[in-house]
Amino acid sequence: MKNGFLSPTTHITMDPNNWTNEAGVPSGDAALNLMSTPVSALINRAPITLPPHTSIRAAAQLMSEQRVSSVLIAEQGLLFGLITDRDLRNRVIAAGLDTQRPIMDIATLAPFFVNLHDPAFNALLLMARHNIHHVPVLDGQRIAGMITATDLTEQHSTSAVYLAGDIYKQTAVEGLQRASTRIRALQQSLAAADATAYNTGHIITVITDAITTRLLQLGEAQLGPAPVDYVWVAAGSQARSEQTAKSDQDNCLVLDDAFDESVHGAYFRELTRFVCTGLDACGYVFCPGEMMAMTDTWRQPRARWAEYFRRWTSQPEPKALMLTCVFFDLRAIHGQASLLDGLRRDVLQNTRGNTLFLAHMVGNALTHQPPLGLFKGLSPARSGEHKGTIDLKHTGVVPIVDLARVYALAGGHAEVNTHDRLLTAGEGGDISAQSARDLRDALEFLASLRIRHQAQQIAQGLAPDNFLDPAEISNFERTQLRDAFQVVQTLQSVLSNRYKF
Template identity: 70%
Template sequence: MPSTPKHPPLLISQLSQQRVFSQLSAKSRDTLAGQFTLANATAGATLAAQGRLPDQLGLILSGTVRLSDPDLNLSVQLEAGGLFGFGATPATQLATWQAVAAADCEVAWLPADALAQLCIKHPQLAFFLPSLQPAHQPPAVPAPPVSESSNALNLLGTPIRSLIKRPPITVAPDTSIQATAVLMRDRRVSSVLLVEQGLLFGLVTDRDLRNRVVALDLDISRPVSDIATLAPMTVSANSPAFEALLLMARHNIHHIPVMEGGDILGMITATDLTEQHSTSAVYLAGDIYKQSSLDGLKSISTRVRQLQQHLAAADASAYSTGHIITAITDAITIRLIHLAEAQLGPAPVDYVWVAAGSQARNEQTAKSDQDNCLILDDAFDEAAHGAYFKTFSKFVCDGLAECGYIHCPGEMMAMTDIWRQPRRVWAEYFRKWVDSPKPKSLMLTCVFFDLRAIHGQAALLDGLRQQVVQHTKGNSLFLAHMVSNALKHRPPLGMFGQITLIKGGDNPHTIDLKHTGIVPIVDLARVYALAAGVTVANTHDRLEVSAQAGEVTEQSARDLRGALEFLGKLRIAHQARQMAQGQAPDNFLALEELSNFERSHLKEAFSVVQTLQGVLGQRYAGGRF
């Protein structure tokens, strides 16, 4: 828009009447007038798009200007003499509002740096200007409260080798129990490693001395190998600390040898990871396995929310938070299975309890329902064994519901007869779903293609999974239908890139972070994995492996992983805020909860998903016909 000569009478008049600039002397206003640029706009013209208001200050000389936030569907109207943009528009709105001519208007523009210099010379003007700092700069993130738990949880991204406090304490397998106990006392350690010819043979802890020696009155002159845990689980020195935490939580162990190749570097204990017994995943899982009743599990399950709050405060990644929260769900499930078997007796045939959905993907948060199934050995006979497994599965599913994992609204649970079947029946289920991809089949596929063994004979699932992915790999008809089904979940972006909010129902003026944010990425990763014949279930890992297999470019996979991590952290932080306020956690985020910086990145994340949905849709556009 063309500039007009400096110092026009209308500009001088408005400056003298405007409540901010009337504070200046006539000479100062005259000098200031020379720094403005004048522009005319017709009704409907965009004066400043989203993100451009921080660049300059606008003074309306004539006409009307409408400021609006298209994401929140908010707007205000300013008349002649009004100011907007840098300095005048509050910082919380500055980067996300836009300016449009509501009627033909003339606006005088002052560059942001010129206004900043003016306020240095005339500091009294700051009283009228609420946003003198550019809002497009990232806001400072408040540090989480310092506590032992947050310090400990910050170790989640720390390599395990940095936690090793001393060289490994070792003994030969034929060392006596008494000599081993004396060594542990003298070296003040709670465990020793059994090593023979430089190779790790076993592990002995003070718990072994108590439970396997003292409690059983065992001869202390016997070799320590008699009470050792042989071939113990180990971790790599370069692995992140959260992997050791998960291993301890899932298997209810407190000591793990650290290896570098074949060399033993040392030992990691639960107390090396965190001293906060009440909210540590390790100690929480340990307490779960100690419970002997459903009431005890119900009581302890309430600590899962506190665990998520501590993870959020420690700025743990969404990836590691999902794994840790899911590890607790696994522990509760396994303990319920133990209690069921204690009550009903051992299972009459082999089985594997299988998690589906977010639990299978290690992507749970404190707001999760249950999706599970039961795969039985083909020796299963309904007449002989049906009643046992019906009672067994109902006990576990109802127990999960009592612990806060509500029954699946679609009844996709092992307590439902159709999802508690022998392996041969499951194989037929998958064959039909792949060969006849009807809408219901596609919906079931999305749930039951994300599976992970929780307890029992994992081989029952492993063989079935391999069989299924071989059938889906390169199956363009099936994959095209899966893509069509996946594209039903779209990011909430309007035609011009603005965020569209839920308009009615129970959660108006919010976005659904789960179904319109995270689920579209989960769906994309599932299609990539099926096309590549990949068996991993976690979405982040699927994207990584699918890129290696050539089903998606490395850059696109990185973009989707970044979007997934960003949306996941928003969801976790949103739920942590709700729980801190005594509210039930949900997935519905109001944009007012976000900083301008976060809102900008939210749009970018949605845009990445939208673009790659379009790419995948084009790839399989003809495959359904």
């Protein structure tokens, strides 16, 4: 978690409007749901801290006396780092390190943390995403305590944490393949618990992130350290943290500008082929359009990526618009995150207020229309393999994703998740606060319906898909489905009138 890579001191925040679980918990059950439980409820003792100069031996003695698996390192009340029993095993005993050395020599510095009043769900995501089991809790800058994976275990909602932990233990693609088969069961359990689509998307995506990161680690173990800095970047639904149990892969590689094809090219061809092939083996099928890091075009130095984005925004022809919809939704997964951060800032500066480009983006977004008939009734597919069904992804979720992307590019907003983009657009005046709420509610309903549909298919032993027969849902839900589509159609019309050629 050091050396400028993807894990600086970090605090994750989630939208409080998505913490709740409508199903609740059984009466009298002391195990509260992580989506509505504040972190403060999991702290069961005062924080145990030591100054940086404390010897390793003294820290180990204190941990034994207090019967704890970790201690925090603090100076003048400020958090510097932490050490765990794993650090003592791996960095001291196994390495034969002198126990009189200071604990700073073995500590994790600038650790991830959560805030006292965050939902415990934040801690779950943090542990699952980064394969950690101890997370400091802060109240402002004050150290409030520590929570562990065991604290979350008592809340009965940690399958994602332990699935991610199992993924990081695997030493071959075959092991990752076996672990990935549990993702469908995870989605089933989340659907059964009435988890929001927002939270489900984040949890399922965390597992994809873990598999991707582990494949990169295994690839580097085989090929040796990378010869120049790089960042592996997720695109599409993984970047937006909106994945379900049925997802293909969209990814790319941004290389440091020191990259020399003749010297370094072979290494990164092998690494990206290993990772993309491994993802395919784990159920994340190859992108039909080959928008993957193993494709030469999408494995380039930062300067070349900057050229791509400048060309796409200045010459928005059809192919450029299609690529824009994929590669403007990006998130760093592993490596030197700063390579992507600066690139995204530059892109947003070029798109903000760029009316010609935005008009083309709106025109492209309108190719995905909600399935409504002449009199605003539901209009399922009339022919083809999926006759009589509604495509919840391409005619439901995707139009909202497209709208939110336009709002983000128009306003220069850095958010990638669709819900977060809509929230920011409403707060910034890009659309009315009421319209933003309506779109968020429509997104939540459509995405939840899709997740439940897939969970039912998984339970029946079928492969999950996105095609819903309206007869499978109640009259009330069909009315909600129609209303959600009408919201999308109305906002599409508003946007098309705002941006005209």
